[in-house]
Amino acid sequence: MEDCTATTKTVYFAIKRLDQNEEEPSVVLPVALGEDDKVPEVTQIVRDKLGINSSDLILRLRNFRGSLIPMNGKVTQLSNTHSRPLVLEVVRHFQSVQPNPISFELTQYAEPLTRKLQDVEDRISLLEDSIGNIHLNRKDKVHQEISKLENTVNFLRKRIEEAELIEWNGMFVKNPLW
The missing domain is CATH 3.10.20.90 (Phosphatidylinositol 3-kinase Catalytic Subunit; Chain A, domain 1)
Structure with missing residues (x-):
């Protein structure tokens, strides 16, 4: 100053x-x-x-x-x-005006909000119900994956065995016409 x-x-x-x-x-x-x-x-x-x-x-x-x-x-x-x-x-503070208590009502939003809340509650209840069966579901999923892998391995094994049986008989099967 x-x-x-x-x-x-x-x-x-x-x-x-x-x-x-x-x-x-x-x-x-x-x-x-x-x-x-x-x-x-x-x-x-x-x-x-x-x-x-x-x-x-x-x-x-x-x-x-x-x-x-x-x-x-x-x-x-x-x-x-x-x-x-x-x-x-x-x-x-608030000498000129009388403040109202904090309250608001959103009537146009009440119904969509209750629907969303109900949807969330339903999803939570489904998750809670599935928690008890989660180890069974996981076991089923693992068995399905293992069976798919077994099928793929068996298919590849057959193809390899077929490829091993093929013998090389030379370059030409017919006589060339030259």
């Missing part, structure tokens, strides 16, 4: 304590801010000036038209005087 003193400007905030049920701004507070200050820095400076240590309180900054603006160093570029300050509202 020492090297930013050349770009430090005074910004005036009219403090409106909505957390204490104040309707109008009570005091105008001058705060020195740097143009390059980020939101956490500006927020901490303002909290220190106001003596607000509670993280439950929220700071909302409004311009002279009442629009919300970001609370960063760019507020130093706004035209702002003691007679025309920015409005800083201090509010509690």
Whole structure:
């Protein structure tokens, strides 16, 4: 912050304590801010000036038209005087609205979800039933594979025996006609 003193400007905030049920701004507070200050820095400076240590309180900054603006160093570029300050509202969480309990109902998805759930439950029950018979199924599968291999070996053995019985009788069976 020492090297930013050349770009430090005074910004005036009219403090409106909505957390204490104040309707109008009570005091105008001058705060020195740097143009390059980020939101956490500006927020901490303002909290220190106001003596607000509670993280439950929220700071909302409004311009002279009442629009919300970001609370960063760019507020130093706004035209702002003691007679025309920015409005800083201090509010509690959910002070403006009453939050509803977290609940949602997806009526259009209820039926497909129940069908998918039932399908998953059916698949799980089939798996649970087949666990008891898994060693029998595995044994049957091994026997089938062994019998296929035996058939293949027998076939190859017959072909090799047939090939061994063939004798070489020479190159030509008939006399050549040349």
